[in-house]
Every structure is written in C-alpha cells, then in structure tokens.
Amino acid sequence: MTGSALAPRMPVAFAETVGLLDLAGGDVGVVICEPWGYEAQCARRALRVLSDRLSALGCPVLRYDQPGSGDALAAGADIDGLAPFEVALAAACETLLRGTRATRVVLVGLGLGAALCLRHAVSHPQTVSGLVLLAPPAKGRVWLRELQARAVMIGEVTGSAPAPGPGEALRIAGLPMSKALADELRALDLTAPDGLPACPVLALAREGRAAEGALCEALAAATGGEAGIMSGYDELMTDPTGSLVPEADFARVLSWVQRLLPRADAAPAGDGAATPPAARLAGPSFTETLCLFGPQETLVGVWCAPSRPDPQALPVILLNAGGNPRAGWARGGVELARSLAVSGVPSFRFDIADIGDSRPLPGGPQVVHYHAGLPAQLSAAIDLCQAMGGGDRVVVTGNCGGAYLALNGALADTRIAHVVAVNLQRFLWDPRDDVAEVLRFGHSSASEYGRKLFDLGKWKRVLAGKSDPLGILRSLAVRAWRQGERRLAPWLFGLAPFSRLYHQVHANLAALALRGVAIVLVFSEGDPGLAQLDTFFGDGWKRLAAYPNVEIAMIPDADHNLTPDAARLALREQVIGAAMAEAAREAAGAQPAA
Structure with a gap:
C-alpha cells in the first residue's frame, strides 16, 4: 500500500515518548504495543505495515516507542521496572481516544508488548474491546533466558560480545536491560494472571513453545476467542535488515479485527478528532x-x-x-x-x-x-x-x-x-x-561460509528449507570472478564493466x-x-x-x-x-x- 491509499498520519507525544497516529475515521481504534529492545528494532517496519493495513479497514491506529527504546526520552538502562511501560500504554490508549472518533480500543501486542496488553485489558475492561497477543511470553524467567541466549548469539555474529554495564542485567545488540527491570520480568507469570480479559482474544504462540501455546489456548477458550501459531515469528526476528513481514499471521490479525468492527461505513479520516500539540x-x-x-x-x-x-x-x-x-x-x-x-x-x-x-x-x-x-x-x-x-x-x-x-x-x-x-x-x-543477495551474504567472507559447511545447525536449516545453499555458492562464485576483474580494473581503460565503474x-x-x-x-x-x-x-x-x-x-x-x-x-x-x-x-x- 502506498500513496493516496494510506490514511494520513499525525505525530504525537505522551508519557515521555513519541508515536504516530493513523487518522482513519472508525470508532474502533487500535493501539500497537511493540516488543522490547532488539525485537522492536527487527519488527519496526513490519508493525508499520500492519498499522497501515489496519487503518485501511477504517481503524485509527497508534504505534509508539516503548520507554527506553526508539526516540523515547529515557535511556534503556534507566528503566527500572514495568511501571513506565504500563504508564505509556495507558497514555497511548488515552491519546488515541482523545485524538480520534474511536470510543473503543483493540490492543495488539508483540512479545513483551503482548504481556503489557493482557495486563492492561484485565485492568481496563470498559475501553478494551479486543486483544491480539502475538508471541506472548508465558513466563518471564523463560523469556529472559531466551533473551540472554540470543544476546550471546548476536555477539558471536557481530564479533562484539554482550558486556553489561553497572546495574545492567544484560545487553543485547548493545541495548541494556537494568537489573531492576529483569528482576520484575523474572517474576512475570501470565499463566497465573490476576484476572481474565472481558473481551475476545486472538492469541498466536511461537512454534515449539508448549507453555506459550497452552497460554494462548487457555485465553482463547476463556474469552470466546481464537488461538494458533505465529508461523512467521522467526523470519520477522532474523535481524533489522533481513526481517520479513509475517504475511499469513498479519492476514489472520486483520481478518479477526475486521470481525470486531461495526457494519456501518467508517467516517472520513480525522472526523471528530482533536488536534494534539506538536510531538x-x-x-x-x-x-x-x-x-x-x-x-x-x-x-x-x-x-x-x-x-x-x-x-x-x-x-x-x-x-x-x-x-x-x-x-x-x-x-x-x-x-x-x-x-x-x-x-x-x-x-x-x-x-x-x-x-x-x-x-x-x-x-x-x-x-x-x-x-x-x-x-x-x-x-x-x-x-x-x-x-x-x-x-x-x-x-x-x-x-x-x-x-x-x-x-x-x-x-x-x-x-x-x-x-x-x-x-x-x-x-x-x-x-x-x-541487492537482496548482497544484503544476505555481503558481510560474510568465503572462509566464514566454509566454516558453516561443517556446522550441524546450519545443515539442519538447509534441510528444513530455511537456508539457501545454492544462493551461497552462487554468491561465492560471483565474488571470485569479480575479484579478478577488480584487480585489473585500473588498466582496462573502461573496457570491462568494473573498469568503467x-x-x-x-x-x-x-x-x-x-x-x-x-x-x-x-x-x-x-x-x-x-x-x-x-x-x-x-x-x-x-x-x-x-x-x-x-x-x-x-x-x-x-x-x-x-x-x-x-x-x-x-x-x-x-x-x-x-x-x-x-x-x-x-x-x-x-x-x-x-
């Protein structure tokens, strides 16, 4: 979707963070609550795509940066608990309701954002009319262990080992988490909630996570909602450049949200909206x-x-x-x-x-x-x-x-x-x-690919269809040819393509x-x-x-x-x-x- 097909947007600021409000004219709005840290970096483009598609249904949509992330005011290491996240989510809902025609809110959360949305829906039953939970962390201690393992893996790939500073529990891709926040997350247990949401829930678990799947099934059964698998999660979270939009998962979200909307046509974009101050x-x-x-x-x-x-x-x-x-x-x-x-x-x-x-x-x-x-x-x-x-x-x-x-x-x-x-x-x-091939293979040397040939984990990905060995071999062959061409470039007087370049x-x-x-x-x-x-x-x-x-x-x-x-x-x-x-x-x- 491009150009005139998209709803106009308005920058907004609240709770020491910023966001973008898609000004569709419906009376059911959507707040998208992003995940934490590195996952938010990977998912940023995809969540913008989801926002545009939801606004095309007639829903005003608000996405915002979590405290300590993106363009928010605070440093990541200064976030010492879940309270700032909860304040920001409540302020986002209020901003959406005040700035548009919306009278009800559907919350869409990914990763830690899903946990925040579930807690908010339980405590605000009057305004939350639907809940979409994507990869909700069933237990915080398990989620933290996964995060720490991923931090080590990213450190191995980049060559920069994670090195937490004073007062930090971990760093992933240079993004810190305070010990105080980690302690609170470790105690998080969505399988033993204080209550259940009063609205229907669409809950999609990551593949192979039994506890996560059981949580999603339980929430769907208790609210008359739906549960399933988020099949595109791994491809979404590869890295910020290689991240792919989870098309099938988003199609399911759009279909489910559409069923919550009233039958009447949406009002024109921006109708009845209050103009907020500059962001x-x-x-x-x-x-x-x-x-x-x-x-x-x-x-x-x-x-x-x-x-x-x-x-x-x-x-x-x-x-x-x-x-x-x-x-x-x-x-x-x-x-x-x-x-x-x-x-x-x-x-x-x-x-x-x-x-x-x-x-x-x-x-x-x-x-x-x-x-x-x-x-x-x-x-x-x-x-x-x-x-x-x-x-x-x-x-x-x-x-x-x-x-x-x-x-x-x-x-x-x-x-x-x-x-x-x-x-x-x-x-x-x-x-x-x-370009796409260079982005996939451009920063790995031939020797690095040689080592991967003897990596059992890499072969498992090949056999599962998740890696492209022919693409790697093709990239190496092209590199070898071009290397010879580059050596001769100064003396070919523009007779070969690389010489002209x-x-x-x-x-x-x-x-x-x-x-x-x-x-x-x-x-x-x-x-x-x-x-x-x-x-x-x-x-x-x-x-x-x-x-x-x-x-x-x-x-x-x-x-x-x-x-x-x-x-x-x-x-x-x-x-x-x-x-x-x-x-x-x-x-x-x-x-x-x-």
Missing part, C-alpha cells in the same frame, strides 16, 4: 520534534535542537544503516543526536522510504537499499533542516548503506559540506549485483575534491569495507593522495555496527569535529568550502 520531547540539553516530510508526508524523522545552539555549527543529518530504524543500532542514532546537542549542534535523523516508520514511495522499489532515488530523499531532509533554521550547509553521516548514501548524496546536493562515512562497503553500486568512482571523488567537500572515511579495524580502499587506491592506498579532502580514520576494537560504547564515542568525536570544521578553518584564517 515534542524536551531533555536537559535538547528539544526533539517528530516530523513528517517528503512526498505525501511519506518520510518520518526527528529534529533535535540544542538548548544552547552554537551559531557556527553545521547541522548533522543521520542516515539509516541497512534496515535499522532511525534510532540506530544499539540506539546509536539517538545517542549521537543528543550528544551533538550538548555541543550545540542540531541534527536530523530520519528513516528512508520503506525503512522503519517511513512508508514506501509511490512506485518505489521492492528493495530500497542502494537505490538511485535515495539522494532525492536526502535532499528532502536537507530542505527540512533549512526550514527548521539549520542553514543551507550540512554534515551527513551514516554507516554501511547510510555511508553510501552520504557519499553519493554529496554528489547530487551541493548543500552537503562534509561527509562522515562509516564502514562504507561500496563507493558505487555495480548494477550487475542483486572504477573510473567513475575516481571521477566522482575528483568532483567532490573540486567542490571542497570534506570526506572522512571511518572504518572499524578489520571491516570488510576496507577492501574497497585496496581496490580503488591500490597497495598502501597510494592513489588517495590525489584527494586531499579525503581522510581515513580507524576505530579499534569495534564491530561493523559500532556496538561497543567506546566505538560510538570515537564516532561522536569525528562527527562533532565535522560539524565544527568550518568554524575551526575560519578561526585559522582559511575560507569555508565553496
């Missing part, structure tokens, strides 16, 4: 505003204004890395934006189309990463920065695919004065490559050098993207000398995603330096870049 959150050194922008207000971002702005600082635009929502891996985007504000630097972080909260553009591609239309979205973000008073020159930073957009966006928009590209994997996209990369860098665009290429030590420097600049990167505007910076002891705190601190210093670079040059008597 702003204020911290000690910043004020953040959730914004819609771009064609048909498809794109979503957060303008972070410092309380004491430095008039010489350039605003910074933060880009998505892969499928990670704008809050960033390990919430690094939020952390960076608010740290910049302490230094007086404004920033804007946003989701490109069909990532996170941003809807797909009409006629947009199925796979948005590395698409040729992305620079236009970056330009729209720069337009918003100007409208917010940020001036007409900006710094752009991003990791991986975001680094690619930052560098190539600077070619398309002369307002970009400085680029901080982190762990860049491609200077230019080779049109012969399949090689010369275009150097033409692009020359154009940026002529414009005086400063470029910092930041790499984690050992990152696969470093091979690009060997390919385009030769042994010892000697050909970089032709581009005095390009600087290389290395971050030690860091993974591709910059999970460790020290790695993100090192990046922060680079970005602050870029934002203040022109002021430093002027102070030294140099002229700013043309």
